[in-house]
Amino acid sequence: MTYEPLKGTRILDLTAVVVGPAATWRLGQYGAEVIKVENPEGDLMRGLGGLSPTGQQAGAYLHLNRGKQNICLNLKSPGAAEVMARLVAWADVIVANMRPQALARLGLDGATIRAKHPEKIYCLLTGYGSEGPYGGFPTYDSVVQGAVGLPGLTLARDGAPRFVPLLVCDHVVGEIAAGAIMAALLNRARTGQGVTLEIPMFETMATLVLQEHLAAQSFDPPVGPYGDQRLLSPFNQPLETQDGFIAVTINTDPQVRAFLTATDRGHLIADPRFASVAARAVHVKEWFEVRGTPLTQKTSAEWLALFRAADIAAMPVHTIETLRHDPHLEAVGLMQPEDHPTEGRTTVLRSSILADGAPLPLRTPSAGKGADTATVLADLGYSAAEVQALLDQGAAASA
Template sequence: MCGALEGIRVLDLSRVLAGPYCTMILGDLGAEVIKVEGPGGSDDTRNWGPPYTGGESAYYLCANRNKRAITLNLKTDEGKEVLKKLIAKSDVVLENFKNGTMNKWGLDYEELKKINPQIVHCSITGFGRNGPYNGFPGYDFIIQAMSGLMSITGSEESGPTKVGVAISDIFTGLYSAIGIQAALLERNRSGLGQSIDISLLDSQISALANVASNYLVSGNVPERLGNEHPNIVPYQPFPTEDGQMAVAVGNDRQFGKFMEVLGLQEYAQEERFATNPQRLKNREELIQLITEQMKTKTSREWLESLQKQGIPAGPINTVKEMFEDPQVIARELVKEVAHPTAGKVKLVGSPLNLSRTPTEVTRHPPLAGEHTNEVLAEIGYTESQIEEMKIQRVI
């Protein structure tokens, strides 16, 4: 079955998470992705473990399925020539080198479009191509700190806290995939490629969404609220008789039903709680009322009652519990793929569900350089030329 991006070839010169995550999405959608690393493998995440399976780290496995892999020394003239031949036959080049690296190698966008005027070039950096920080390296943790995200995450007791996953990298990978697909669509009209400048800082600031907007509108600096919501009450975890659960009451109608389920319906129409703005003003009093009542039943009992009334609520799962959830199982979010050194490997599947061109896991996360011979043969290199390049450490 053909994927939505069937016929698109992507050269992935990136490593770690944001770039590989982007190209994995494109690969899931049917693009042919060729992962390019230095000889021996230069993606740092190959060594970010334990855990490992079959010599590959779990971190590397999470972002590199549906790709072929070659090794290429771009510091050599021969390596650059191989890359240029690949560029001539590709649609997209994605890289996340420090600013100036591609220029130093004579492979900046101006040179790329001389080789292939239709090429879409995507550059991922920490801070973008301009501005006083453009030469600084950017890791997810630093971006979470600088973007303001950590200032609103955690509680007053915990202090600034990062999100438990490299969320700035993930947002950047998603924005990159969107930008690349938009540029490919525009190319259908103009016949020309273009260069895309994506930064982790820009992406994370964009993803602050309502929190950033709250500040721009009010001038009030957002504070850490722990698990509470800055604009909606009640919208947080509550203790129950046997643990905790999450409740998200999004409007006044839901609030009325929620209070009815709790047996506190007399408070639903009180002026201090009747509307969301009033609930925000009287947050502390309301949360105390709800908390005391929630402690009287188990999480399961409350969940059953709340879900019957259409009130958003859910358990606070561990990762193990999440993967055992019947909804997650029904959505087939775990995919199993054969791997040459690790046997069967389980991966998190794509959340993209297209009716005619569904995503598929057709390739395992590749070993370093696993497809070098195969790819080079496709662009015209003979066996003897490939062997000579191995001897010269070009590949």
């Protein structure tokens, strides 16, 4: 039987770019009905994310907007305001990542909506908590990365401030938002109450960074410096082999002994600095120098075979090209071909989450801007003549 845990849950999606679309993509994957409202200029990500056959479905847009119906509305027009009122009434959940000022001007802020519909769940994704001094500032993923210190950590470790080459704040906060919305749905099922959620990217990512990197400064008086000294070791890098790089991690005492044996450094097993988790925490600098020593004596494949035989966690360092053709991903079928309504043959990603052994259903391909305008308006009770009038006024647009 198809596993659709959010079947029947209705999400009104007022998000664009990445963090919001990542949240509603995940809710859609669980079977929620998602209606995405797009303005006539379109979601920035359609073009910003890179090239596509039509110029309207950059890869990142294509993958993050599966499972959503798409209605195009000019939110500033009076006709669209009436459509939005019906969509709000329809929805269980309203999600937005516009700035609070813009939402308030449109009457689509949490206070306005929940004054009329206290049972609704309203989730606002902000850059910075609206009650703090940065409230209302614009932001993007890389600005949050800077603000929470990710490039500051590479500066300390490698001598240069570097962004993570992934929109990591958008993904993490998007998943947290999807979770917070499901928690609110559980709360409503139990109590009948709605809620207004705000999830600020800065505070949320700062929490994850500080959970790891307050470290010894979590205590008063502190028992050591800021930072997880393992992650900040200049030797905490993929290991060079004769023909590439591999990632290896050894944490427990048996793993450490197996690693030292496999790399012909068995004499270090008796070294008291490296003999236990506690000893290695004290001598973390020296230990990471040992475990970070290049392994250029053998090829990556030779090392991986040795480490696997010794039950040590190790993998090749993939590029995107080799990741696409990874034998495990090919065997489990993570990537699949699909014919897209406007972009021709595409590669899509099935759910990585397995329920009773099966991936969640694939859901529908990403829609063109306004692809479902007529259908959604009809479902909201507009007659064919009324739909035409909205299109003629410019309140709505069709693909």
